[in-house]
Amino acid sequence: MRLGLIGLGRIGAVHAATLTGLEVVDSLVVADALPGAARAFRDRNPGLAVTAAADVAQVLASGVDGLVVAAATDAHPELLLAAVDAGVPVFCEKPVAREAADAVAVMQRVRASGVPVQIGYNRRFDAAVAAAREVVAGGALGRLHTVRSTTMDPAPPPDAYIATSGGIFRDCSVHDFDTVRFVTGREVVEVYATGSANGDPVFAEHGDVDTSAAVLTLDDGALVLVSNTRCNARGYDVRLELHGTADSVAVGLEDRLPLRSLEPGTAFPAGPPHQFFVDRFADAYRAELLAFTEVVAGTRPSPCTVADAVEAGWVAEACTLSLREHRPVRVAEVRSGPAMA
Incomplete structure (x- = not known):
């Protein structure tokens, strides 16, 4: 399975390390709003199957099976919906959006698309x-x-x-x-x-x-x-x-x-x-992203929907x-x- 990851801040870096450690994930395509961050992450991890991309469009164009969104909150709606519009399953860190009205609009778009979306409330795991x-x-x-x-x-x-x-x-x-x-x-x-x-x-x-x-x-x-x-x-x-x-x-x-x-x-x-939070919930983060690979594979429904997050x-x-x-x-x-x- 080939997954995309947008955002390489503190939670994005945790997710990147977790994803590359999952047997079902063959490779990872990463991007970040900070210029050079994706290439720097790739270069720091020469043993991992990581490809650096410029933005979400390039990540989606690379043929990923699913997308993990770990960027800043304000970018969540745009990135999540870009993947949904491309028919790509999404894991998005909470919140769906900063404002409630935007989160409701995203929920309506997701429901209409039928594309599975999982929101990152890790404590459920x-x-x-x-x-x-x-x-x-x-x-x-x-x-x-x-x-x-x-x-x-x-x-x-x-x-x-x-x-x-x-x-x-x-x-x-x-x-x-x-x-x-x-x-x-x-x-x-x-x-x-x-x-x-x-x-x-x-x-x-x-x-x-x-x-x-x-x-x-x-x-x-x-x-x-x-x-x-x-x-x-x-x-x-x-x-x-x-x-x-x-x-x-x-x-x-x-x-x-x-x-x-x-x-x-x-x-x-x-x-x-x-x-x-990384040491307190290390096992939960792994279980959460493993669940997302099952969502991507179509073997389970989203365990935390946009509606739950709303x-x-x-x-x-x-x-x-x-x-x-x-x-x-x-x-x-x-x-x-x-x-x-």
Whole structure:
């Protein structure tokens, strides 16, 4: 299988290394908006079957079987739709688009085309997250009443990334929103969000925050607490707790959890803390892209559709509005607002 890859930044480089390590992938055609980046990547990896291309048109013209989009957010709609128009299956990193209206337009185009598209919500492929989904679906927790989802980055991303990310809810929390939908099988109906920017002033300059919290109400009345920060010095912390009337379970309580216990005589966690999303989710990224090769081969449907990403995006939109206006926001409110006009 010959795949294309657009974007060689931090996640693009991870995907490139993962793809070239998959037995089913024979070769990779790469391109990047930065002049010379694709050739430099090829030259740094002489043992890999990598071809450098100038742009998405050249990648698609090379006869790729599928395209992986890992470019900057603003480029996602154009690149995704270029592949769809060419009839080429696409894996696109989240989000589908910066604005909800653009994401909905992309979803409509994709539906009309019939071309399979997979969106990159990698946590769906984490073994513990998948197990949590099975436990909930099997009813072992009883009635689910409380969910806690946490994503804490060890350090802020580069200033240039913050300027184009769309804000912490659209960029970071949206992973939690998708995980909550995936695991619980429920939809979010209302949010209340808050946040602060007490660290690097670049966040405030772009109307963003470096630490946030949101309370989500699901359509069955269960409550979800989502907390995020860009400033967790001990490491990269991603956890999920699910509490029901019959049992409680957790994801992320393992020996590399970046949390120090003060309980006397307690040696947990015993290992070195996770420091980056790459080491925390290495297996999930591999499983995610292996699933995409199956989508390309036509042996499975997309495990995370554009519609899934749009739903998580609505929650992010509602949280962004709630933060700005200091009030609860019904998700239906943003659905019926200017983005849907």
